[in-house]
Amino acid sequence: HLQLQESGPGLVKPSETLSLTCTISGGSISSNSHYWGWIRQPPGKGLEWIGSIYYSGNTYYSSSLKSRVTISVDTSKSQVSLKVNSVTAADTALYYCARQFSWYYDLYYFDLWGQGTPVTVSS
Amino acid sequence: DVVMTQTPLSLSVTPGQPASISCKSSQSLLHGDGKTYLYWYLQKPGQSPKLLIYEVSNRFSGVPERFSGSGSGTDFTLKISRVEADDVGVYYCMQSVHLPLTFGGGTKVDI
Numbered sequence: 129h130l131q132l133q134e135s136g137p138g139l140v141k142p143s144e145t146l147s148l149t150c151t152i153s154g155g156s157i158s159s160n161s162h163y164w165g166w167i168r169q170p171p172g173k174g175l176e177w178i179g180s181i182y183y184s185g186n187t188y189y190s191s192s193l194k195s196r197v198t199i200s201v202d203t204s205k206s207q208v209s210l211k212v213n214s215v216t217a218a219d220t221a222l223y224y225c226a227r228q229f230s231w232y233y234d235l236y237y238f239d240l241w242g243q244g245t246p247v248t249v250s251s
Numbered sequence: 252d253v254v255m256t257q258t259p260l261s262l263s264v265t266p267g268q269p270a271s272i273s274c275k276s277s278q279s280l281l282h283g284d285g286k287t288y289l290y291w292y293l294q295k296p297g298q299s300p301k302l303l304i305y306e307v308s309n310r311f312s313g314v315p316e317r318f319s320g321s322g323s324g325t326d327f328t329l330k331i332s333r334v335e336a337d338d339v340g341v342y343y344c345m346q347s348v349h350l351p352l353t354f355g356g357g358t359k360v361d362i
Contacts, residue, residue, distance in 0.1 A: 175292075175300065175343055177352040190351040191252065224299060235347050237290045239311070241299035 130155030132225045132242035140219075140249050146212040150225030150242060157206045158183040163228040163235060164208040166199060168221040169244070176221075180228050180235055181208055188235060215249045222246050253278045255344055257355035264362060270331040272358045274344035279324050281348070288347040291320055291329045294357075295340040303342075304329065336362055 136148035150164065157164070165180035179189040181199045189197055198211045212219055223245050226238040254277040264270045280287045291304035302311045304320040307327060317332040331338055339362055344355040 174341075174357045175294075175345075175354040177354070180352075188350060192351070226299075235350075235352060236288060237302055237305045237311075237345070237347065238292075238300070239302050241301070243299055 130227070130240060132227065132240065134223060134225045134242045134245035136223075136245055136247070138246055138248060140215055140247060141251050142216055142249055143214055146210070146215050146219060146247055146249070148210045148223055148225075148245060148247070150208045150210070152206045152208070152227075157201070157203055157208070161230060163188075163230045164201070165226045165228045165235075165238060166208075166210045167224045167226060167238070167241075168219075169224070170218075170221045178210065178212075178223075180230075182230070186233070217249050220247065220249045252351055253280075253346055253349045253353050255346060255353050255355035257342075257344060257358050259358060260356070261359040261361070264331075264334045264360060266336055266362060267333050270334050270338075270360060272329045272342050272344075272360075274322075274327045274329070274355050276325045276327075276346055278349060280327075280346050281324060287323060289320075289322070289327050290345045290347070291318075292343045292345065293338070293340050294343065295337075298340075300343060334360075334362070 133151045140146045163180040166178040179199045181187045196213045200209045225242040227240040229236040256275045258273045292300040294300040308320045319330045341357040
């Protein structure tokens with residue numbers, strides 16, 4: 129069955145770039161009916177959508193993070209990547225990768241989530 | 252951005268008793284195709300969120316019948332007919348009609 133696994137440095141210095149990877153296994157990243165999303169959860173807080181990407185590279189971003197975020201896809205490696213530039217302590221969070229049902233470029237629900245990877249921004 | 256407001260913030264329930272969570276959106280979640288894209292998730296302690304309800308009232312695969320969703324426009328409700336110990340966690344509503352996708356702040360349910 130399909131699984132998602134997030135990975136990346138757990139500690140990033142302020143002003144630097146946060147880089148995470150989501151590896152999809154047990155299924156195809158090139159699904160016609162799914163996007164791949166990133167969602168984050170600051171400690172003790174709620175969920176915030178960061179953005180979602182289709183296997184072709186079409187991407188949607190949160191308006192609040194759009195200027196600092198890049199999401200990319202590598203179908204040969206079955207990986208989706210997240211980069212957040214100029215990080216501050218406010219970017220400290222548990223970062224989730226999730227599969228998102230989609231149809232004709234409309235985004236719907238997240239039906240499968242990774243376990244999440246914690247990222248702390250601190251010097 | 253569409254603001255999703257959940258109430259209450261927390262809920263202490265007795266096993267076997269019903270529970271209800273409200274989610275209100277700042278804009279209508281009725282899509283032009285006639286469907287309403289409002290979802291409910293449960294995040295159990297130490298786990299990733301899991302989808303319970305999609306399109307207001309449809310239970311996702313494997314979700315027990317004690318969970319039900321209702322509502323329209325901007326007002327939505329998740330109900331648990333008889334709460335079980337396994338239902339503890341934080342419940343989130345989410346909308347996908349308007350970008351950016353937004354979540355409610357969460358409702359913590361404990362026994």
